[in-house]
Amino acid sequence: MIETIKMYMQFPFVRYALIVGVLIALCSSLLGVTLVLKRFSFIGDGLSHVAFGAMAIAGILQLTDDMLFVMPVTVICAVLLLKTGQNTRIKGDAAIAMISVGALAIGYLLLNLFSTSTNLSGDVCSTLFGSTSILTLTKSEVWLCVVLSLAVVLIFLLFYNKIFAVTFDEDFARAAGTRVEAYNLLIAIVIAVIIVLAMNLVGSLLISALIIFPAMSAMRVFRSFKAVTIFSAVLSVFCALLGILISIVGGTPVGSTIVAVDIAAFLVCLLIDKIHGGVK
Amino acid sequence: MALLTCEKLTIGYEGHAVLKDVSFQIHGGDYLCIVGENGSGKSTLMKTILGLQRPIGGKIEFGDGLSQNEIGYLPQQTLVQKDFPATVQEIVLSGCQARAGRRPFYTWEEKELARKNMERMELMNLSRRCYRELSGGQQQRVLLARALCATRKLLVLDEPVAGLDPHVTAEMYALIRKLNREDGITIVMVSHDLKAAVEEASHILHAGVSLFFGRTEEYLQSDLAGRFLERRGGETA
Numbered sequence: 001m002i003e004t005i006k007m008y009m010q011f012p013f014v015r016y017a018l019i020v021g022v023l024i025a026l027c028s029s030l031l032g033v034t035l036v037l038k039r040f041s042f043i044g045d046g047l048s049h050v051a052f053g054a055m056a057i058a059g060i061l062q063l064t065d066d067m068l069f070v071m072p073v074t075v076i077c078a079v080l081l082l083k084t085g086q087n088t089r090i091k092g093d094a095a096i097a098m099i100s101v102g103a104l105a106i107g108y109l110l111l112n113l114f115s116t117s118t119n120l121s122g123d124v125c126s127t128l129f130g131s132t133s134i135l136t137l138t139k140s141e142v143w144l145c146v147v148l149s150l151a152v153v154l155i156f157l158l159f160y161n162k163i164f165a166v167t168f169d170e171d172f173a174r175a176a177g178t179r180v181e182a183y184n185l186l187i188a189i190v191i192a193v194i195i196v197l198a199m200n201l202v203g204s205l206l207i208s209a210l211i212i213f214p215a216m217s218a219m220r221v222f223r224s225f226k227a228v229t230i231f232s233a234v235l236s237v238f239c240a241l242l243g244i245l246i247s248i249v250g251g252t253p254v255g256s257t258i259v260a261v262d263i264a265a266f267l268v269c270l271l272i273d274k275i276h277g278g279v280k
Numbered sequence: 281m282a283l284l285t286c287e288k289l290t291i292g293y294e295g296h297a298v299l300k301d302v303s304f305q306i307h308g309g310d311y312l313c314i315v316g317e318n319g320s321g322k323s324t325l326m327k328t329i330l331g332l333q334r335p336i337g338g339k340i341e342f343g344d345g346l347s348q349n350e351i352g353y354l355p356q357q358t359l360v361q362k363d364f365p366a367t368v369q370e371i372v373l374s375g376c377q378a379r380a381g382r383r384p385f386y387t388w389e390e391k392e393l394a395r396k397n398m399e400r401m402e403l404m405n406l407s408r409r410c411y412r413e414l415s416g417g418q419q420q421r422v423l424l425a426r427a428l429c430a431t432r433k434l435l436v437l438d439e440p441v442a443g444l445d446p447h448v449t450a451e452m453y454a455l456i457r458k459l460n461r462e463d464g465i466t467i468v469m470v471s472h473d474l475k476a477a478v479e480e481a482s483h484i485l486h487a488g489v490s491l492f493f494g495r496t497e498e499y500l501q502s503d504l505a506g507r508f509l510e511r512r513g514g515e516t517a
Contacts, residue, residue, distance in 0.1 A: 037360050158384045165374045168364055169355065175330040176378035176430055177349030223410030224367040 001249060008248050016142045017134045017254070018244055023149035024201045025210065025240030025258075027194050029232045030156045032215025033225070034167045034187060043081050043188065045208045046100035047195045050077045052204040053103030055127050060114045067144060071196050077103075078192035082184060129203040129255050134244075137200065148197055152190055159186065164225055201240070202255035213262035214239070217269040239265050281343040282307050283434060283466055284329065289338035291321060291328045297336055298324055304485060304493040308344060308433065311460045311467045313477035315508075316487035323438065325487060326470050330436060344433070349378045352431030352465075354423050356438050361419075362412060368422050369407040372398050375429025394429055401425040401455070417448035424455070435459065437469040441476075453480055474508060 008014045035044055054073040058066040081096055111124060137145075156163070165173045166183045174180045191211075198207045218232035243258030250257075282305040292298040298321035306312055314322045327333050329340060331348045342348060352375070375397070376390040386394075398404055401421040406414065411422060420440060427435055440456065441449040453476060459465045471477045477484065484499040486492040492504050499505050 033365070037364060039360075161374070161377070161380070161384065161386065164366070164370065165377045168361065168366060168371065168374060169358065171332060171355045171358075172353055172374075172426070173377060174332055175349070175351060175353040175355075175436075176375075177331075178377050219363075219365050223365055223413070224408075225365055225370050228365045 004249055005245060013135050013137065014248060016137045016139075018241065020134060020137060020142055020145045021201055021240045021244045021254075021258075022237050023145060024194075024198050025214075025236040026233055027149050027152040028198050028207070028210045029214040029236035030153070030229065031163075031187065031191060031194065032211045032213075032232055032236075033219065033228055034163055035191065035211055036215050036219070037167055038187075040187075040191070041208065041212060042096050043078065044191060044195065044211050046081060046096040047074055047078055047192055048199070048204040048207040049100035050074055050103040051196055051199055052127055053107035055199070055204070056107035056111045059123070060110055065140075067141070067196065070199075071193065074192040074196050075189055078188040079185065082188040127199070127203060128205045129253060134201050134254050141200070145197055145200070148193055152193060155186070155190060159183065160229075163187065168225075202258055206255045206259050209259040209262060210236070210240075213259070213266050217262075217266045220266075220269040220273040235265055236262075283310075283342070283344050283346055284468075285341045285343065286329075287339050287341070289325075289328070289340065290336045291324050291333075292336055293324070293333075295336065299487055299491070301338070302487075302491065302493075303338075306434075306466060306468065306483075308466055309460070309464050310483055311457075311481045312469070312483040312485060313481035314468065314470045314485045314487060315472075315474050315477050320487040322470050322485075322487045325485075326436060326438060326468070329468070346433050350431055350433065352427030352429075352435045354420070354427045354435065354437040354440055356442060357419065357423075364412060366411050367408050368398065368403055368411060368414070369394065371411055371422055372403070372407075372425045372429060375426035378430055390429075394425075397425040397428040400428065415448075416444050417451065420444065420452060421455070428459075431465070434466045434468065437467065439470055439472060441471075441473065449476075456480070478505070 035041055051070055051074045054070040055066060058069040061069070063069050077099060081099065108124065111120060162178060162183055165176075165178060166180055166187075170180050194211070195204075195207050198210055202210055214232040214236035215228070217235055218228040222228045222231050239261040240258050243261040244254060246252065246261070247254045247257040284306040286302055286304050289302040290297050290300045291302070298319075302325065314325060316322045324333070328335050330351060330353055373386055373391060373394040376386055376393060379390060380386055398407055401424055403418075403421055403425055406418065411419065414422065424440075427437075435456075437456065441452050444452060456467060456469070457480060460467050467481075469477075469481070478496055478500060481496055483494065484492065484496050484505075486499065486504055486508070490504060492499060492502055
């Protein structure tokens with residue numbers, strides 16, 4: 001098996017896939033804890049559907065670089081969702097559902113009406129489940145991904161303490177003069193960037209899994225914010241690597257294989273928690 | 281000069297006033313309890329003092345070198361915190377966020393301050409424990425230590441004994457009393473517990489249709505207190 005992997009490693013597209021996969025897994029796990037605890041999980045899910053709609057439009061317009069269109073649209077929607085979500089809880093949820101399902105429907109409709117592709121359902125499937133897109137990355141896409149991932153990691157490290165403060169207690173942070181709205185905005189934008197990046201790896205439907213599973217697994221086993229953050233990053237990278245390798249050797253779809261590994265890891269963490277009551 | 285002066289303050293939500301023309305002063309070392317019925321506007325008043333919402337009219341002035349973001353705030357617990365993975369030390373340190381300002385990381389002095397306040401609240405043996413696994417009283421002490429990191433002068437406490445059993449409640453009051461008497465920290469406390477309020481506080485602000493502000497002794501002689509205490513007594517008996 002190691003021989004097979006070695007052989008595959010000689011292809012540049014496999015190396016690209018591994019680099020990009022590791023970076024995306026790292027980024028998406030960082031904000032997972034914040035997302036889960038702030039009840040922002042829905043925004044993540046909603047945005048991934050928006051990204052699908054944007055991707056469909058980009059495809060129809062035959063843009064040379066999808067990212068340049070998809071990224072701004074998703075970021076703008078992130079900001080809008082956050083603003084509506086803050087007004088009232090219930091209306092916020094409904095607004096997210098409306099935007100996300102709407103984007104999904106319109107995206108698919110437009111693809112059906114205008115697409116020039118001969119394999120429409122194949123295209124849709126790969127956008128939703130990311131079946132092959134990670135293996136067909138061009139060099140410039142890899143670079144874009146590297147730059148954006150590094151930016152996400154840097155922002156996270158710089159604002160780690162603020163993100164903690166804003167996640168744990170918004171009111172206290174606000175009373176202390178921390179600009180909570182600005183940080184919420186920053187978090188939403190970073191989430192949008194991560195989602196667009198992760199679309200390449202797992203497709204738009206499975207992105208939430210990549211963000212939420214490592215965080216939930218880490219929260220089962222560890223008890224400090226720092227440990228949870230570090231462990232979820234490590235676990236996410238490990239699961240992504242394992243998932244990509246399995247899918248290369250076994251010929252399974254990349255995205256769903258990674259998510260399956262994430263689920264397995266979560267079950268293991270659940271088991272550890274049940275047996276030991278977590279690592280103290 | 282007063283630490284905090286409210287002048288003809290009108291407060292409420294979205295233009296709808298719940299309290300009108302509130303004027304009072306808090307001086308260094310005071311222990312003020314804000315009491316009143318549910319919906320009387322006592323939480324709104326507290327949030328306005330903290331700068332969490334704007335007053336509709338009037339003004340709030342800070343004196344004695346205190347600024348609005350130097351108030352130590354003990355909020356009520358939120359749902360999010362019930363399953364938050366964070367250690368006591370991480371939470372107490374986050375009380376230094378106003379001091380840190382735009383600086384991304386905490387300095388050695390700030391970590392030292394957090395340690396001192398954990399010691400003060402007798403949390404040293406719990407510093408690496410997870411917040412969500414602590415008892416209600418311990419959690420309140422953690423949040424109090426965090427508030428102490430944020431202030432040298434003024435603590436604002438929102439129902440600090442809500443949900444605690446009588447024994448722990450007494451401990452909590454003793455702790456707050458000690459901070460007020462020995463360390464000279466000014467206390468503003470929103471409370472349901474009128475009996476404890478008149479025992480502990482030096483001043484009372486009774487929010488409601490008829491408003492009272494003054495020393496506790498004066499309050500006890502007013503009609504308002506008589507009626508309120510009577511009704512409260514009837515409820516708990």
